[in-house]
Amino acid sequence: MTAITAEADATASPRRAGRVLYGASVFLLCAWVLVPLYFLLINTLSSPDAVNSFPKSFVPEFDLGSLSFFANFAGMLSALQNSILVAGLTMVMSIAIGAPAGYALSRFDFWGKELFRFLILLTRAFPLPLLALPLAVMFIRTGLDDTVFGLALVHTTLALPFAVLITFSLFSGIPMELEEAAWTLGCTRLTAFTKVVLPLILPGITASAIFAFVISWNEVFAAAVLTIENRTLTAFLLQNLDTSPLHLKFAGGFILVVPALIFIFAVRKYLFAMWGIANR
Amino acid sequence: MAEIRIQNVAKRFGDYQALSDINLTIADQEFMVLLGASGCGKTTLLRIVAGLETQTTGEVWIGDRRVDMLPPKDRGIAMVFQNYAVFPHLTVFENIGFGLRMQKLPNDEVTRRVTRTAELMHIEQLLKRYSGELSGGQRQRVAVARALAMEPDVILMDEPLSNLDALLRLEMRAELKGVLAESKTTAIYVTHDQVEAMSLADRISIMHKGRIVQAATPVEVYRNPAERFVAGFIGNPPMNFIPAEQTEPGKWNVAGEIMSGPAAGRALDFAIRPEDLSLAETGLKATARVVEPLGPHLLVTCDVEGALFRAVLESDLTVKAGDVLTLAPNADRVRWFDPDTTKAVA
Numbered sequence: 001m002t003a004i005t006a007e008a009d010a011t012a013s014p015r016r017a018g019r020v021l022y023g024a025s026v027f028l029l030c031a032w033v034l035v036p037l038y039f040l041l042i043n044t045l046s047s048p049d050a051v052n053s054f055p056k057s058f059v060p061e062f063d064l065g066s067l068s069f070f071a072n073f074a075g076m077l078s079a080l081q082n083s084i085l086v087a088g089l090t091m092v093m094s095i096a097i098g099a100p101a102g103y104a105l106s107r108f109d110f111w112g113k114e115l116f117r118f119l120i121l122l123t124r125a126f127p128l129p130l131l132a133l134p135l136a137v138m139f140i141r142t143g144l145d146d147t148v149f150g151l152a153l154v155h156t157t158l159a160l161p162f163a164v165l166i167t168f169s170l171f172s173g174i175p176m177e178l179e180e181a182a183w184t185l186g187c188t189r190l191t192a193f194t195k196v197v198l199p200l201i202l203p204g205i206t207a208s209a210i211f212a213f214v215i216s217w218n219e220v221f222a223a224a225v226l227t228i229e230n231r232t233l234t235a236f237l238l239q240n241l242d243t244s245p246l247h248l249k250f251a252g253g254f255i256l257v258v259p260a261l262i263f264i265f266a267v268r269k270y271l272f273a274m275w276g277i278a279n280r
Numbered sequence: 281m282a283e284i285r286i287q288n289v290a291k292r293f294g295d296y297q298a299l300s301d302i303n304l305t306i307a308d309q310e311f312m313v314l315l316g317a318s319g320c321g322k323t324t325l326l327r328i329v330a331g332l333e334t335q336t337t338g339e340v341w342i343g344d345r346r347v348d349m350l351p352p353k354d355r356g357i358a359m360v361f362q363n364y365a366v367f368p369h370l371t372v373f374e375n376i377g378f379g380l381r382m383q384k385l386p387n388d389e390v391t392r393r394v395t396r397t398a399e400l401m402h403i404e405q406l407l408k409r410y411s412g413e414l415s416g417g418q419r420q421r422v423a424v425a426r427a428l429a430m431e432p433d434v435i436l437m438d439e440p441l442s443n444l445d446a447l448l449r450l451e452m453r454a455e456l457k458g459v460l461a462e463s464k465t466t467a468i469y470v471t472h473d474q475v476e477a478m479s480l481a482d483r484i485s486i487m488h489k490g491r492i493v494q495a496a497t498p499v500e501v502y503r504n505p506a507e508r509f510v511a512g513f514i515g516n517p518p519m520n521f522i523p524a525e526q527t528e529p530g531k532w533n534v535a536g537e538i539m540s541g542p543a544a545g546r547a548l549d550f551a552i553r554p555e556d557l558s559l560a561e562t563g564l565k566a567t568a569r570v571v572e573p574l575g576p577h578l579l580v581t582c583d584v585e586g587a588l589f590r591a592v593l594e595s596d597l598t599v600k601a602g603d604v605l606t607l608a609p610n611a612d613r614v615r616w617f618d619p620d621t622t623k624a625v626a
Binding site: 175177178180181182183184185186187188191196199200 | 330331332351352353357358359361362363365367368369378379382383426430436
């Protein structure tokens with residue numbers, strides 16, 4: 001009897017050790033991400049005195065002073081509006097351009113297809129600061145500088161590789177036979193797409209669109225270089241927080257982080273799918 | 281009237297000749313099976329008829345219309361796919377009615393036709409479900425119902441049963457045959473399963489390396505293979521071959537045994553089906569190598585002058601490995617093939 005339990009213990013203990021290790025790793029990784037966010041939250045919701053004092057409290061005071069300051073700060077609302085406009089435009093353009101490219105990549109064989117896929121990824125290899133000066137010069141010449149559309153163009157370029165690769169994987173997940181079946185049942189290429197393919201990939205397209213939105217929302221460098229009057233929220237805060245007191249920096253950071261977090265959380269399922277391709 | 285005429289059709293994929301010089305006429309309401317190993321071009325030919333693939337040269341006629349440049353929707357065809365291709369975002373009802381909705385038929389007509397074909401395929405209780413909630417067999421029924429509901433001139437099937445398990449395949453095979461006979465449509469059915477082909481077909485077209493080797497009734501294909509390839513492909517186990525030498529016109533030396541055959545000016549191969557052999561006093565001397573009791577009969581793999589030779593014998597015989605058997609061929613069933621051209625010689 002005792003021998004049996006001892007044996008069972010012997011086999012169970014390495015397994016238990018593995019589980020503890022696993023749990024600890026998960027905990028550490030979560031803490032790595034969540035602890036800074038939590039401090040950001042606490043400091044945002046604290047009075048200026050509490051932010052600058054030491055030791056810190058682990059419970060927020062729910063002082064909305066910093067946040068309401070931002071709400072009433074001159075230019076804040078127009079910056080927010082610009083951010084939404086730029087991100088919205090980026091979202092629409094990157095899907096409008098990226099989805100057809102993704103469809104072509106998944107459905108047609110054409111010369112240089114692999115090279116094309118590689119080049120799409122390569123567009124992310126150039127650091128934006130490198131391109132900033134020529135871009136700024138070109139934008140000033142064409143009159144695109146300091147406009148919402150101009151900035152959205154740059155952000156679309158940044159979001160496009162992801163839009164193409166995500167939609168490529170979405171389309172590849174739809175068997176060709178479904179489209180062919182639709183053709184034999186009286187559809188043209190277009191109606192087969194709208195009646196069969198589109199309903200099936202719509203959730204994925206939405207996710208891809210939101211991802212493009214977030215990329216634009218978070219982008220600060222191009223926004224800071226290419227706009228002066230019509231700043232987006234990130235560029236606006238970067239400019240103003242530099243010279244602000246600490247509690248306002250925290251609040252500004254919080255305002256930037258939260259929408260992006262919410263969006264990413266909403267589309268997390270589809271981002272996993274995208275990472276799946278990266279592994280392939 | 282929907283006779284299908286395929287005239288001089290060829291298809292190249294780059295350097296690869298997938299189909300060459302296909303000529304085939306399929307009569308109205310005929311059930312034609314395209315049979316062949318994978319890569320022989322049978323699916324490509326079906327897809328050319330469907331309009332999902334464009335032939336490099338040649339013409340396809342359905343009835344009195346030339347259809348080879350028309351899109352699939354204008355050809356009067358319906359197709360059943362190997363992996364069913366049931367639309368996952370629609371209910372079974374809307375799947376079956378999909379083509380009818382595309383034709384903008386009135387609602388009550390759609391309902392009437394969907395209900396009728398669903399009853400025919402015994403899936404009327406599944407109409408509200410989605411494809412994800414169906415088994416493979418049920419999905420295949422939906423796919424067939426969807427094709428039938430179109431009331432097409434021609435129904436095209438690409439290995440529709442190959443994803444089903446063995447028992448279900450047997451059941452669906454019998455059912456398909458009945459349903460299609462009743463629907464009075466012309467059918468082209470692609471398969472690599474010779475039993476399926478034999479049981480379903482009015483005529484079988486055996487394809488090999490992009491050509492049609494023989495197009496004939498199942499019995500004809502089995503009894504009188506036009507080429508050695510057919511003889512070796514159809515039948516399980518396939519036909520036996522032994523090289524023969526002519527001793528005098530019409531007399532052939534087959535492994536030491538003199539048999540009468542065609543008068544030919546060159547060496548021929550003697551061929552016989554394993555089930556057309558029986559133990560006798562005189563005949564071919566065969567050394568048994570492997571004896572496999574299969575229930576209804578005994579499969580004996582032997583060696584005739586170094587050549588592999590199989591015989592299907594009665595199951596109550598006691599034969600052991602190493603025994604020397606005397607096997608007499610049924611004279612009516614002996615066939616001869618030219619080893620150079622591989623064609624049958626009468």
